[in-house]
Amino acid sequence: MNRFLLSLLLSLLALTTVATENNNANVTFEITLADSEGKMVNDAVFIFEPLFEIAVTTDSEPPTAIMNQIKKQFVPHVLVAKTGTSIRFPNADNIFHHVYSFSPTKQFELKLYKEFTAEPLKFDKPGIVDIGCNIHDWMLGYIVVTDSPFFAKTENEGSISLSLPKGDYNVRFWHPLVKSDSLFETKTLSVNESSAVEWQLSTALPADDEFDFGFGDY
Numbered sequence: 001m002n003r004f005l006l007s008l009l010l011s012l013l014a015l016t017t018v019a020t021e022n023n024n025a026n027v028t029f030e031i032t033l034a035d036s037e038g039k040m041v042n043d044a045v046f047i048f049e050p051l052f053e054i055a056v057t058t059d060s061e062p063p064t065a066i067m068n069q070i071k072k073q074f075v076p077h078v079l080v081a082k083t084g085t086s087i088r089f090p091n092a093d094n095i096f097h098h099v100y101s102f103s104p105t106k107q108f109e110l111k112l113y114k115e116f117t118a119e120p121l122k123f124d125k126p127g128i129v130d131i132g133c134n135i136h137d138w139m140l141g142y143i144v145v146t147d148s149p150f151f152a153k154t155e156n157e158g159s160i161s162l163s164l165p166k167g168d169y170n171v172r173f174w175h176p177l178v179k180s181d182s183l184f185e186t187k188t189l190s191v192n193e194s195s196a197v198e199w200q201l202s203t204a205l206p207a208d209d210e211f212d213f214g215f216g217d218y
């Protein structure tokens, strides 16, 4: 029986081997994440850091990513990007947003009108960047910057699917509502065949609508 524990936060419910055969070197690793009450958890970030040498792909820049502002919310709420990614901050609203970060990983400030497109910002240090809006206090967004090319964020009912070379990994976990002593919860894991796992947090997360406020226009 395989055991997987991310400190006390995650415990493995079941590990099922999927019978799909893969002809290329990579295997498929699927994760479904629930909280302690069985509610599916979206916006959880999993980073798989290989503990082996990986073939270096071309040094071309990662594609530009987008952190939009729609109806006075950051969209997506959580964005994961490889170190070196340029991120654009458009503004889909007809109002003014004043986006900032005080995080040491990347500090910036952008005054954004719908008509004005700021130059993309390059995120060249790994870490977590908390972003906010000076005008709308409830607007919270997170950018997770990682050196590893193997990462995903749970969406669509708490699920993700990664294509991974076989081998051992440090698996790092992060979620905006799961408090932790360290930046990431980390555990070592061997990936040897295509697998689907169900992992569960040891805590219950608040419902989405607890941080999805319907404020008036201002």
Ligand SMILES: [Cu+2]
Pocket: 072, 096, 097, 098, 133, 134, 135, 136, 139
């Ligand atoms: Cu705003």
